[in-house]
Amino acid sequence: MKPGANNERHSRHLARWLAEWKLDGLLRLADADGSPAASSPPAEQGRPIPPAPLPPAEVSDEPDVGEIRLLYPLPGTEAAQRPIYVAVLGKKADGSFLIAPFGRFSLPAVPGEWRTRIRPPPLRVLCVWNARTIPAAAAALSWRAGRLQPGKVRQALELHDHLRSGAALASISDRDIGPPLRHPLDPRLQYQAEEADAIEGFLTAAESWLNRAPLARPQPPVTYDIAPSEWKLAAESRAPYGKRPRRRRKRR
Amino acid sequence: MPPTAHWLEWKKTCALGLCSPVAQAALRAFVHARFLRYTSFYAESIDAGNSSATSPDAREAWQWFESYFELQRTRAGKSYKEWLFSRASDVLGPTTGDIESGVSLLLRNVVRSRLREDYSSPRMLSLDANIVPPSQGAAVSLGELLPDDFDTADEVERRELERMADALAAAAATSLSHRERIALLGRELGLSLANPQVVQAAECGKTALAEAYQTALRAVASYVADAYPRETRAYLAALAVSVFAAVRRRIVSWARAEKSLSGLLTIGRGGPLTISVTAAMSNGEPTKNEARSE
Numbered sequence: 001m002k003p004g005a006n007n008e009r010h011s012r013h014l015a016r017w018l019a020e021w022k023l024d025g026l027l028r029l030a031d032a033d034g035s036p037a038a039s040s041p042p043a044e045q046g047r048p049i050p051p052a053p054l055p056p057a058e059v060s061d062e063p064d065v066g067e068i069r070l071l072y073p074l075p076g077t078e079a080a081q082r083p084i085y086v087a088v089l090g091k092k093a094d095g096s097f098l099i100a101p102f103g104r105f106s107l108p109a110v111p112g113e114w115r116t117r118i119r120p121p122p123l124r125v126l127c128v129w130n131a132r133t134i135p136a137a138a139a140a141l142s143w144r145a146g147r148l149q150p151g152k153v154r155q156a157l158e159l160h161d162h163l164r165s166g167a168a169l170a171s172i173s174d175r176d177i178g179p180p181l182r183h184p185l186d187p188r189l190q191y192q193a194e195e196a197d198a199i200e201g202f203l204t205a206a207e208s209w210l211n212r213a214p215l216a217r218p219q220p221p222v223t224y225d226i227a228p229s230e231w232k233l234a235a236e237s238r239a240p241y242g243k244r245p246r247r248r249r250k251r252r
Numbered sequence: 253m254p255p256t257a258h259w260l261e262w263k264k265t266c267a268l269g270l271c272s273p274v275a276q277a278a279l280r281a282f283v284h285a286r287f288l289r290y291t292s293f294y295a296e297s298i299d300a301g302n303s304s305a306t307s308p309d310a311r312e313a314w315q316w317f318e319s320y321f322e323l324q325r326t327r328a329g330k331s332y333k334e335w336l337f338s339r340a341s342d343v344l345g346p347t348t349g350d351i352e353s354g355v356s357l358l359l360r361n362v363v364r365s366r367l368r369e370d371y372s373s374p375r376m377l378s379l380d381a382n383i384v385p386p387s388q389g390a391a392v393s394l395g396e397l398l399p400d401d402f403d404t405a406d407e408v409e410r411r412e413l414e415r416m417a418d419a420l421a422a423a424a425a426t427s428l429s430h431r432e433r434i435a436l437l438g439r440e441l442g443l444s445l446a447n448p449q450v451v452q453a454a455e456c457g458k459t460a461l462a463e464a465y466q467t468a469l470r471a472v473a474s475y476v477a478d479a480y481p482r483e484t485r486a487y488l489a490a491l492a493v494s495v496f497a498a499v500r501r502r503i504v505s506w507a508r509a510e511k512s513l514s515g516l517l518t519i520g521r522g523g524p525l526t527i528s529v530t531a532a533m534s535n536g537e538p539t540k541n542e543a544r545s546e
Contacts, residue, residue: 010398018383018394020364023294023371027360030293068323070331073339082357083321083335104361106368120323121365129442143331146323183489184469184496185384185392193445193465200444 010179017107017178021187024104062140063088063097066153068123069142074205078198085122087148088139089131089156097139100131100156101199108178109188112163115176116152128159130195138206254278256348263333268314283317284310286356290363298371308366317355320362332358392473396489413494420491421498424475425506428468428499431456435465436503441516453516472496 063069067088073080082104090098103125108115112129123146148156159177161167169177181188258275265271268279287308308316321332336354340346346354382391428436434454435445438461443450445465446458454461476492483491507513 007398011394014397015394019371020368023364023367026294026297027290027364029297030290031356031360070335073335075341080339082361083332085323106365121320121361123323143334144328145331146329179398182493182496183392183397184472184492186397187383189439189469190466193439193462196439196442196444197446197462200446204446204448 009175013107014179017105017109018187020105020107021191061144062136063142063144065089065091065097066148066150067144068102068146068148069099069139070145071202072141072143074141074202074209077201077205079202083122084198084202085145086142087126087153087156089153089160092133095136096133097136098131098133098160099139100126100128100160101195103127103195108176109191110178110181112159113178114156114159114172117176118148118152126156127195128156129163129192130199131160132199132203134203137210138203141206141209253348253352254282256346256351259337259348259351263337266327266330268318280310280314282352283355283359284308284313286359287313287317287363290360291367294363294367294371316362316366317359320365321358391485392489393485396485396492413490414498417491417494417498420476420479420495421502424472424495425499425502427475428471428503429464430454431461431464432468432471433503433506435461436468436500437507437513437516439465440500440504441519443516443519447519449516449519453513469496472499 065088069086069088071079071084071086078084085102086099087102088097088099092098102116102123103109103113106121106124108125110129112127114126114128116123116126118124155171158167158169159172162169162172178188181192254275255278258271258278261271261275262268262279268276271279291307321330323329323331336351336358337346339350339354341350380393380395383394383397384392425433431454434450438445438447438450438454445451445461451458451461454464456464472495473492476495477488480488480491507517
């Protein structure tokens with residue numbers, strides 16, 4: 001490869017990523033411009049967090065390695081501001097899961113982000129640098145949204161290993177990871193801080209939610225085993241106060 | 253504004269085409285209006301003309317909205333609908349406002365995706381363009397963010413650069429406040445600055461800590477620029493990169509010597525992981541439920 005060819009490629013890649021980052025900031029300004037559209041959840045407006053609705057039963061099933069899960073929008077978290085999909089990459093002996101979130105942009109930002117080459121836009125980049133080992137109960141606060149091919153799980157784990165131990169990348173091309181990040185004023189540092197906070201914020205909220213006393217948790221609506229026809233409607237006539245309704249005699 | 257009943261009808265039927273004509277018209281009009289609101293803000297902000305990306309018709313806008321988050325055609329693949337209807341501000345369930353704000357948040361991603369090419373190609377950043385707002389006090393260009401390709405001939409220069417960086421890093425690290433050091437340490441260890449243990453170590457709130465992180469980054473860059481005001485921007489950028497790396501090493505060494513920070517060093521970057529991936533790797537063939545690949 002010609003000297004400087006990497007730099008030229010990185011330069012083009014980084015320019016496109018920065019354009020998307022700036023565009024994202026611009027569109028956020030549109031929401032801040034007095035629009036009632038994307039108003040923040042109450043917690044972000046300085047009001048106390050209201051009791052979260054109880055996640056439906058299908059949210060709480062046990063995750064499986066290789067699944068793509070969509071995090072439950074716990075109030076006050078970034079997961080309530082945008083759908084955050086995560087890949088379940090592994091399971092520890094203690095039952096906790098290794099998860100890595102998918103990124104919000106179309107290109108990998110840093111060397112710890114991987115272009116998955118999966119078609120749906122929310123799954124194009126996996127942020128392996130932001131992988132966490134999380135308790136099973138927190139991982140279960142999510143919906144099953146899809147499944148990664150086994151080869152993709154293997155590649156993600158390879159990058160994870162590479163980031164932790166420096167092991168060589170065998171099946172991931174450096175064209176599919178982001179350009180190096182070194183300068184202290186690089187906006188990608190701010191981006192990484194935001195993304196790390198998004199996952200950490202979800203975990204903190206999940207822990208707090210799961211630790212609530214069972215009685216304090218909102219209960220699912222009670223369903224009575226009574227047919228609607230058996231309910232007396234408000235407009236139906238009833239016996240005057242003090243008078244017992246006449247009982248029907250049983251037919252013999 | 254469509255009533256909640258129309259949104260629920262759409263959720264239940266799984267596709268707009270299966271909704272009643274009244275619901276179809278109302279939902280499509282709502283999404284179209286919100287879509288145009290984003291694109292007109294974009295067009296006004298950057299003086300863009302009317303391209304097909306900025307002015308789709310109602311049918312296109314709805315189609316883009318409905319397909320963006322659809323991972324598969326199964327119910328699980330459309331779990332973004334569950335997300336949308338779970339963003340309730342009350343235990344009683346989502347209000348129309350909750351659903352509309354959720355749709356807007358989803359649309360922002362869709363609009364960004366549609367405008368990406370429109371925005372980036374004619375405005376491709378030049379290597380010399382400043383990418384940090386002047387309000388942040390330091391100028392840095394795209395060219396300065398990228399790593400240098402040192403070849404063998406530059407090895408002497410590189411060693412000299414590292415020697416200077418070590419000397420500057422010692423002074424720069426000392427000048428950082430306790431809060432700034434914890435902020436750099438937290439990020440170096442891969443921890444969020446909202447992590448309770450990081451916040452506790454910094455003895456301040458998470459917002460103040462996030463600000464301290466930005467201040468520390470700018471302080472390191474400014475320290476280099478102030479020390480060598482006559483050097484070229486390219487040289488200063490290379491030096492700033494080396495100083496930043498040396499400062500991070502020094503901060504980790506400092507933390508290792510501080511007993512009170514041993515907890516942070518333990519949780520940072522996680523412990524050894526025994527991964528059970530047999531379930532995911534037992535079969536090399538993709539199943540029909542696996543996410544679509546390009």
